[in-house]
Amino acid sequence: MRLYMAPLEGITGYVFRNTYSEIYEGVDKYFTPFIVPAKKRDLRNREKKDILPENNIGLDVVPQILTNKSDEFISVAERLREYGYKEVNINAGCPSGTVVSKDKGAGILKDTDNLKRFLDNIFSADITIDISVKTRIGMNDGEEFYDILDIYNEYPIKELIIHPRVREDYYKNSVNKNMFLYAYHNSRIPLIYNGDVFSINDYEEICNTFADINGIMMGRGILMNPQLCEDIRCNKESKPDYMRMRKFHNLLISGYADDMGSEVNAMFKMKELWTYMIRCFDVEENREMAKIYKKIRKTRDFCEYMSLAAQLFDNYCA
Numbered sequence: 013m014r015l016y017m018a019p020l021e022g023i024t025g026y027v028f029r030n031t032y033s034e035i036y037e038g039v040d041k042y043f044t045p046f047i048v049p050a051k052k053r054d055l056r057n058r059e060k061k062d063i064l065p066e067n068n069i070g071l072d073v074v075p076q077i078l079t080n081k082s083d084e085f086i087s088v089a090e091r092l093r094e095y096g097y098k099e100v101n102i103n104a105g106c107p108s109g110t111v112v113s114k115d116k117g118a119g120i121l122k123d124t125d126n127l128k129r130f131l132d133n134i135f136s137a138d139i140t141i142d143i144s145v146k147t148r149i150g151m152n153d154g155e156e157f158y159d160i161l162d163i164y165n166e167y168p169i170k171e172l173i174i175h176p177r178v179r180e181d182y183y184k185n186s187v188n189k190n191m192f193l194y195a196y197h198n199s200r201i202p203l204i205y206n207g208d209v210f211s212i213n214d215y216e217e218i219c220n221t222f223a224d225i226n227g228i229m230m231g232r233g234i235l236m237n238p239q240l241c242e243d244i245r246c247n248k249e250s251k252p253d254y255m256r257m258r259k260f261h262n263l264l265i266s267g268y269a270d271d272m273g274s275e276v277n278a279m280f281k282m283k284e285l286w287t288y289m290i291r292c293f294d295v296e297e298n299r300e301m302a303k304i305y306k307k308i309r310k311t312r313d314f315c316e317y318m319s320l321a322a323q324l325f326d327n328y329c330a
């Protein structure tokens with residue numbers, strides 16, 4: 013089964029992807045956090061840095077585009093093809109209020125006529141790049157996906173990545189495996205499953221139920237346990253290797269500091285990662301470590317942060 017790293021805005025940018033792949037194995041393909049095209053301006057600096065080929069050497073990367081305007085999509089897709097990309101991905105899943113209110117992300121699923129018009133335009137344009145779609149199953153109700161899938165089925169979409177939640181779920185409630193099963197039996201497009209794969213058991217359940225899908229995309233599971241893809245490949249749940257995690261942490265924070273020109277901003281990025289990665293540490297049972305983690309969350313001082321992170325790793329690496 014192919015394993016994809018999910019796009020996670022603010023987290024899985026090029027610094028993360030490069031550092032991750034230096035330390036960990038097992039990811040076949042990386043999706044960039046969404047790029048937002050606009051007619052009146054070029055790509056944002058941050059977006060350009062994220063897709064520059066020299067910042068993604070040796071990685072199979074698919075840039076993701078968030079728009080409901082076919083002309084904007086086409087011009088960015090062309091640009092990405094010139095950079096050497098072979099595939100671009102459409103974001104039809106972002107649940108954020110500001111995005112959905114503009115009928116983008118999951119909001120593009122509100123009106124199936126608009127969705128069809130958008131896909132008609134981009135698939136009839138003369139662009140030689142594969143197009144995949146990452147989608148939710150609707151806005152409010154999973155049953156919306158019957159019509160949505162009928163529309164996707166009309167186009168030569170390279171892969172359909174389904175996160176079987178509706179927009180209203182955000183990341184809560186359980187994934188709707190019944191609706192994924194419907195897609196499994198009715199999609200003409202090769203499928204990728206995405207959502208709540210946090211362990212080898214979760215992975216196996218998906219493989220056993222949906223044996224013929226092309227792959228599985230994972231996001232938060234990799235952040236909670238960076239070894240997850242390797243464990244899946246070896247079919248064995250390994251103990252967390254804290255030495256490697258420490259190396260990953262230290263390389264990542266220095267990569268962020270170089271990229272952003274600010275150690276403090278790099279620290280804030282790491283704090284976001286800690287909200288997931290802390291699952292590898294038994295801080296709930298270890299009051300001493302829980303206190304250190306609380307201080308990590310509170311501090312606004314880079315040196316103090318580094319010393320606290322070192323204390324945490326020292327304890328687990330011993």
Ligand SMILES: Cc1cc2nc3c(=O)[nH]c(=O)nc-3n(C[C@H](O)[C@H](O)[C@H](O)COP(=O)(O)O)c2cc1C
Pocket residue numbers: 018019020021022023044045046076103104105106146175183206207208209229230231232233
């Ligand atoms: C912090 C965060 C940022 C995300 N950013 C994106 C994004 O840029 N594009 C996208 O398609 N999905 C985005 N997602 C959704 C994930 O790609 C993925 O679909 C979702 O987390 C479910 O998969 P998981 O359970 O494996 O994490 C984001 C999710 C989170 C939690």
